[in-house]
Amino acid sequence: MILVMGGAGYIGSHTVxxxxxNGYQVVVADNLIYGHRAAVxxxxxxxxxxxxxxxxxxxxxxxxxxxxxxxxAAFAYVGESVQEPQKYYFNNVQGTLNLLRAMLSHGVKDIVxxxxxxxxxxxxxxxxxEKHPQNPINPYGRTKLMIExxxxxxxxxxxxxxxxxxxxxxxxxxADGSIGESHNPETHLIPLVLKAIKGECKxxxxxxxxxxTPDGTCVRDYIHVEDLALAHRLAVEKLKDYSGxxxxxxxxxxxxxxxxxxxxxxxxxxxxxxYGPRRAGDPAKLFADNQKAKTILGWNPQYTHIxxxxxxxxxxxxxxxx
Ligand code: UDP
Numbered sequence: 001m002i003l004v005m006g007g008a009g010y011i012g013s014h015t016v017x018x019x020x021x022n023g024y025q026v027v028v029a030d031n032l033i034y035g036h037r038a039a040v041x042x043x044x045x046x047x048x049x050x051x052x053x054x055x056x057x058x059x060x061x062x063x064x065x066x067x068x069x070x071x072x073a074a075f076a077y078v079g080e081s082v083q084e085p086q087k088y089y090f091n092n093v094q095g096t097l098n099l100l101r102a103m104l105s106h107g108v109k110d111i112v113x114x115x116x117x118x119x120x121x122x123x124x125x126x127x128x129x130e131k132h133p134q135n136p137i138n139p140y141g142r143t144k145l146m147i148e149x150x151x152x153x154x155x156x157x158x159x160x161x162x163x164x165x166x167x168x169x170x171x172x173x174x175a176d177g178s179i180g181e182s183h184n185p186e187t188h189l190i191p192l193v194l195k196a197i198k199g200e201c202k203x204x205x206x207x208x209x210x211x212x213t214p215d216g217t218c219v220r221d222y223i224h225v226e227d228l229a230l231a232h233r234l235a236v237e238k239l240k241d242y243s244g245x246x247x248x249x250x251x252x253x254x255x256x257x258x259x260x261x262x263x264x265x266x267x268x269x270x271x272x273x274x275y276g277p278r279r280a281g282d283p284a285k286l287f288a289d290n291q292k293a294k295t296i297l298g299w300n301p302q303y304t305h306i307x308x309x310x311x312x313x314x315x316x317x318x319x320x321x322x
Contacts, residue, residue, distance in 0.1 A: 001025040003066045006073030008035025010181050011170055011228050017041050018229035027064045038322040039179050051095030057102035068110035068236050081140035092143035104158055112235040115164040119145040122283050129289035130245050137281055148245060161243050163235040168221035168249035168288050170228055172309040173316030180316030193263045194317040197271045206256050208278035213285060217256035221249035221287035224303035234297040242296055249288025254306045266310045
């Protein structure tokens, strides 16, 4: 059985569905602070557990026959991590240490982890491969880098098997419309653009138009959440002979303006726009070199056109259940 920590969150819930669709048995543990109970597939077992409560973790490992863990449970608001680093270091780093202790004391040595391209910090070159220097510029990115480093030490000392998947910008929703993205507060570009189109907010504010990019707005690599889910299953299957870090992105960059145009095409409606200043800490361009994921995991992203990603996001945005 696979334990999915944080399986009620955005990427976690899509991974749970994908695992179940591919014949795996799954137990989801989540504290439901940011996750949604309704996002958890009815075929999965569900346990209310918190990484900061070692007792609840022990109970989990006592109750279920767990062979591997996929670990999504983390706080992930960059701005908040600057204001409240303590919350991030405790929840993300201490929480992962608690999880590792529970795993090792129950003989579980396989973990796939949600890492992030935020561990790279300001890019020195693009596309970004896994050898790119890691100099995160906020506490959120630092928590993820620390955990990657902890895994390497635990591998040497305790034989931990680990794959850290460094996501670029997760986007979209399940093709069948059953689950999707729902953050509160919402800070991400694509859902905010779709909400502006729906009239739920006045306009989308474009954070900076004077970047050194073709249209002056920031370029990011938007990777479909179902492609991420697939990569997690492939990573679990690969743990027996590989440990390390792997980028997950399409390798294609889209600018903020391109996202807005694609959202207008997909929805058939105009998006109200306003122009704001740059957001602190936003690099001009981030996109992945994804060769390692292709070679090591045999992974190939299926969604390589931004319109196709936005179509699933729009379908979810107009029919969302939670
Ligand atoms: N962005 C924007 N307006 C918004 C939110 C985001 O212009 O209201 C831009 C942001 O500057 C970045 C891109 O959209 O270049 C993606 O931001 P998001 O917060 O979705 O993801 P991040 O790249 O920060 O992980």
